[in-house]
Amino acid sequence: KNEVEQSPQNLTAQEGEFITINCSYSVGISALHWLQQHPGGGIVSLFMLSSGKKKHGRLIATINIQEKHSSLHITASHPRDSAVYICAASTNQFYFGTGTSLTVIP
Amino acid sequence: NAGVTQTPKFRVLKTGQSMTLLCAQDMNHEYMYWYRQDPGMGLRLIHYSVGEGTTAKGEVPDGYNVSRLKKQNFLLGLESAAPSQTSVYFCASSYEGFSPLHFGNGTRLTVT
Numbered sequence: 001k002n003e004v005e006q007s008p009q010n011l012t013a014q015e016g017e018f019i020t021i022n023c024s025y026s027v028g029i030s031a032l033h034w035l036q037q038h039p040g041g042g043i044v045s046l047f048m049l050s051s052g053k054k055k056h057g058r059l060i061a062t063i064n065i066q067e068k069h070s071s072l073h074i075t076a077s078h079p080r081d082s083a084v085y086i087c088a089a090s091t092n093q094f095y096f097g098t099g100t101s102l103t104v105i106p
Numbered sequence: 107n108a109g110v111t112q113t114p115k116f117r118v119l120k121t122g123q124s125m126t127l128l129c130a131q132d133m134n135h136e137y138m139y140w141y142r143q144d145p146g147m148g149l150r151l152i153h154y155s156v157g158e159g160t161t162a163k164g165e166v167p168d169g170y171n172v173s174r175l176k177k178q179n180f181l182l183g184l185e186s187a188a189p190s191q192t193s194v195y196f197c198a199s200s201y202e203g204f205s206p207l208h209f210g211n212g213t214r215l216t217v218t
Contacts, residue, residue, distance in 0.1 A: 002148075004148070030203075030204040031204050033206065033207070035207075040211075041194065041211060041212045041214075042209065042211045042212065043196065043198075043207075043209040043212075044209070045206040045207055045208070045209075048205070048206045086148070086149070088149075088207075090203070090204035091204070092203060092204075093151065093164075093203075094139075094149075094151070094207070095148075096148035096149040096150075097148055098146060098147060098148045099148070
């Protein structure tokens with residue numbers, strides 16, 4: 001049983017496309033996190049949110065607490081956005097999704 | 107700004123050998139974690155610490171031990187390595203239990 005499910009598992013997009021990655025969770029949360037893992041392996045935290053929407057540059061994260069669902073959107077995608085995006089739900093511990101591998105083609 | 111530093115970056119062990127992975131953070135974080143990442147699986151928690159001198163088991167603790175003698179350091183030990191411990195290991199730290207995680211760059215361990 002996975003407490004956090006992401007879709008799609010893999011995603012290929014043309015440069016400039018609008019991208020959406022989805023995350024559903026089954027646990028009660030304190031916050032929902034979006035992480036980015038580049039091919040080199042390092043993991044960075046993009047967003048932490050517990051309600052509504054947050055925006056950073058071309059990245060937007062939204063959460064619907066009632067539906068236990070979050071989305072990560074990338075506007076005007078670029079090849080440098082190619083990475084694995086990981087959703088994580090935090091309660092008294094972190095539950096991680098298996099990640100969405102995004103490839104943006106020039 | 108160093109953030110979270112893991113050493114070593116790569117290591118190859120033979121079955122039965124031992125090793126220690128070192129994690130150091132300079133952000134004065136209370137919480138520190140060791141995760142392993144395997145293909146097709148989410149990050150899985152091995153052990154964690156909520157402060158200097160404390161440690162607790164995570165989801166997959168068997169075969170590993172940890173110590174947090176100083177607030178800034180969190181050590182992960184493998185006493186007798188097994189091929190099933192081939193993985194990428196990440197250390198992370200956070201200010202509070204649900205605060206954003208700060209990750210190290212990972213250690214790729216192969217056990218033959």
